[in-house]
Amino acid sequence: MKPDDWEHCSGPVEEPGPGRFAGRTRVISLDPAMRGWLDDRPSYLPPVGIGEVMRAGSVIEVTASNHPDFQPGDHVVGTFGVQEHVVSDGKGAMKIDTSLAPPSTYLGALGMPGMTAYFGLLEVGALKDGETVVVSGAAGAVGSMVGQIAKAKGCRVVGIAGGPEKCALLTDELGFDAAIDYRTEDVRKALRGHAPDGIDVYFDNVGGDILDAALTRLAMHARVVVCGAISQYNNATPVKGPSNYLSLLVRRARMEGLVVFDYAKRYPQATQEISGWIGAGHIKVKEHVVRGTVDDFPETLQMLFRSENVGKLVLELA
Amino acid sequence: MKPDDWEHCSGPVEEPGPGRFAGRTRVISLDPAMRGWLDDRPSYLPPVGIGEVMRAGSVIEVTASNHPDFQPGDHVVGTFGVQEHVVSDGKGAMKIDTSLAPPSTYLGALGMPGMTAYFGLLEVGALKDGETVVVSGAAGAVGSMVGQIAKAKGCRVVGIAGGPEKCALLTDELGFDAAIDYRTEDVRKALRGHAPDGIDVYFDNVGGDILDAALTRLAMHARVVVCGAISQYNNATPVKGPSNYLSLLVRRARMEGLVVFDYAKRYPQATQEISGWIGAGHIKVKEHVVRGTVDDFPETLQMLFRSENVGKLVLELA
Secondary structure, eight states: OOGGGOOOOOOOOOOOOTTOEEEEEEEEEOOTHHHHHTSSSOOSSOOOOTTSOOOOOEEEEEEEEOSTTOOTTOEEEEOOOSOSEEEEOOTTOEEEOTTTSOGGGGGTTTSHHHHHHHHIIIIISOOOTTOEEEEESTTBHHHHHHHHHHHHTTOEEEEEESSHHHHHIIIIISOOSEEEETTTSOHHHHHHHHOTTOEEEEEESSOHHHHHHHHTTEEEEEEEEEOOOTTTTTOSSOOOOOTTTTHHHHTTOEEEEOOGGGGGGGHHHHHHHHHHHHHTTSSOOOEEEEEEOGGGHHHHHHHHHTTOOOBEEEEEEO | OOGGGOOOOOOOOOOOOTTOEEEEEEEEEOOTHHHHHTSSSOOSSOOOOTTSOOOOOEEEEEEEEOSTTOOTTOEEEEOOOSOSEEEEOOTTOEEEOTTTSOGGGGGTTTSHHHHHHHHIIIIISOOOTTOEEEEESTTBHHHHHHHHHHHHTTOEEEEEESSHHHHHIIIIISOOSEEEETTTSOHHHHHHHHOTTOEEEEEESSOHHHHHHHHTTEEEEEEEEEOOOTTTTTOSSOOOOOTTTTHHHHTTOEEEEOOGGGGGGGHHHHHHHHHHHHHTTSSOOOEEEEEEOGGGHHHHHHHHHTTOOOBEEEEEEO
């Protein structure tokens, strides 16, 4: 995937028909999962076809409406795609309260990444109070929430991230107990030091060698949450399978996948609990805001795969 | 591992002290797991050290006893090792009834392989009636039990094995719905045909390419039971990790390891249920009996890794 794989197309601004509303995009979400949506193969969502508007979560401001639930001036979050002007029938769309949190937060801590962290950790990971949690991609949108939710639940948390700035953020600002810089440290050895009794829940966003290192340090009955594998998405070669997967046997552990949409009915519960933690200061919202136009989308998306973002990456339109 | 890695040592036959009994070995179990016990690294059991008697399950006949629970003439199953004469304090040993089943069956269908199949399928695999089960190493000690237990539970069962004889055994004699010969068939394509709605439980004994093929055909919320990886045990290179492990995410599936000893307290329950199935003709006991001496152990063990056994492989001492 490279910036010139994308094309910016223009067309007349559509008027909203009956039961529909129009809006102007305020802020667009950029997510590692987007890479997978471009592959032409069966997955948990159909691929984005060539010539289609790129799928993306975003917050729009309603400009005109023939829909009873959405009025001009409302801010609405939904999967509106990478475009400046949007027309929607409201399916999957939700009005947000920008007096409680800025629009971008509804794409991050209170959006898909927050929901993914919450249900991945608590449901798939079946986290119990006092356990040891390790998360990779720890300074990213999901990882930073995983670590903070685990801390809010009274767990010991070790984050794996790239570079001294991110590692300092994790321990100094986000309350992680320890951080491992995978660029300069031997991850396996560092895990031995920071999780001497083994890992109870390993939340994996990256795959590859880091997943393999974590597998060597599982506690008995550990849970490995497979959320993503950003190290592998741009491979021209096959995905590197976890060579140490047999530690699942030795440690009677499980590795389980997660697609956040399965928990849609329970988003309100999660949103409420996360909001509470934010309000109480237990969770700090980290956002990486790039200001620009939709033309900046391709280059901004690359930042995820170069590991340049800290916290939730969004593109805010001027 | 090669036959001349082993040494046959002789010594005086020990007399049983107080609280102990002596016996003569009748039949020795040969198991793929033995390969792992030879590696000098942490696992679910300590490695067998150089110079120690090789660990093995066996059935002995008691010849002399100072132990209240075991009398001369009793047949006893336990982890007595690869040796002709045994002295034991009775820890982990269990008297068997050879009028119900021959000694070898207490090492197979009613022994560790049977227990592994039972608890792997029903507990780790959380099998539900009517599901589709796929098992690799299907003509082996564990695999042949997995398939038959699943059939007894009303499931659709597909076995993967090497060679036309084994495949014919599975479908013609053991009641499997279909068999795939991994030596001549494209396993992935064959799975598409035999499990068109996907695999609910995949019980893996082999690892490698077959595990990867099965991962591409998982049904939603599938369970992959990691029991072993015989294709990888003799690798000089690192274990091949499952390149398609991200299908756990796409299919919201789980992969979980199993060590049968964890279920020791429930062996009697499993033994009773399996005995019932055998008695009712729902399960046929398949055993591959090699007759010889302990000197034949090294060469007989190789048969497992050359895929030459059909059913439970045992060495019966003359």
